[in-house]
Amino acid sequence: DAKTTQPNSMESNEEEPVHLPCNHSTISGTDYIHWYRQLPSQGPEYVIHGLTSNVNNRMASLAIAEDRKSSTLILHRATLRDAAVYYCILRDQGTGNQFYFGTGTSLTVIP
Amino acid sequence: SQTIHQWPATLVQPVGSPLSLECTVEGTSNPNLYWYRQAAGRGLQLLFYSVGIGQISSEVPQNLSASRPQDRQFILSSKKLLLSDSGFYLCAWSEGQRNSPLHFGNGTRLTVT
Numbered sequence: 718d719a720k721t722t723q724p725n726s727m728e729s730n731e732e733e734p735v736h737l738p739c740n741h742s743t744i745s746g747t748d749y750i751h752w753y754r755q756l757p758s759q760g761p762e763y764v765i766h767g768l769t770s771n772v773n774n775r776m777a778s779l780a781i782a783e784d785r786k787s788s789t790l791i792l793h794r795a796t797l798r799d800a801a802v803y804y805c806i807l808r809d810q811g812t813g814n815q816f817y818f819g820t821g822t823s824l825t826v827i828p
Numbered sequence: 829s830q831t832i833h834q835w836p837a838t839l840v841q842p843v844g845s846p847l848s849l850e851c852t853v854e855g856t857s858n859p860n861l862y863w864y865r866q867a868a869g870r871g872l873q874l875l876f877y878s879v880g881i882g883q884i885s886s887e888v889p890q891n892l893s894a895s896r897p898q899d900r901q902f903i904l905s906s907k908k909l910l911l912s913d914s915g916f917y918l919c920a921w922s923e924g925q926r927n928s929p930l931h932f933g934n935g936t937r938l939t940v941t
Contacts, residue, residue: 749927760918760932761872768927804871808927815887816862816922816930818872 720744721805726823729795737790737822739805744785749808751816752779752790754801761804761818764790800826830855834919834933841940847892847906849936851919854900859921861902862930863894866916878902879924914940 722740729735741750749768753761765772765779767788772779778791792799804821834851841847853859863875874887876894884894891910895903902919919933 751929753930758916758935758937760920760935761930763929763931766927766929815874815877816920817874818864820871 720807720809720817721819723803723805723819723822725820726825728825728827729792730827731797732794735792735795735799735824737792737803737805737824738787739789740787741805741807742786744807745809747809750779750781750785750788751806751808752777753804753806753818754799755804755821756801764803766808795824795826797826797828800824830921830931832919832921832931832933834936836936837934838937839939841909841938843911843940844908847904847909847913847938849904849917849919849938851902851904851933852900853902853921856900856921856923858899858924860924861896861900862920862922863902863904864918864920866918868915872918876904909940911940914938 720743749766751766752764754764755761765774765777767779767781780789802821802823804818806816806818831854861878864872865875866872876884876886878884878896881896881899892906917936920930922928922930
């Protein structure tokens, strides 16, 4: 049921920017793009979401392609605390409010 | 502000025993409520969701069931646990609007022995 595709794992050096990609080629016009991250043994934490325009908040930035078939989560300066599994999901209002998670991207931050 | 409470944090149960996990949300009304399960090293699997009292949608047929007896209370149950029911169970809530994010509880680590 997951409608997004992400790389299984990525590495980044500490204090460098990280670009986490997500493909969602079957996205519909009403789907919001959400990003969450999960630290070990914790529940996922909301990071950011958007519809069409790029979004910024204190945690990250979200860049959405013009055709909305892909998006990129940008962590501007990776820290060791950013090591987590990052999930990109679509909120599908049309089929009843489900949130389907894929397997996500496991981000390793190298000191 | 809204908060979500999920308990217990850890649980060890023998095969064939019943299960009841409870989740409550405070600070909001008529939330959408969700139960997810995460097997070791795997992604999150949506088990049940509810858009209102008594309204339960099941995503995966199995020996688990869910109930929503009150607006902000969501319960996950089983009459007889299987070994395969072991995992990390997460409750979550969201507003009904499609631009509203999910908020997760701290989870219950269930080990069936």
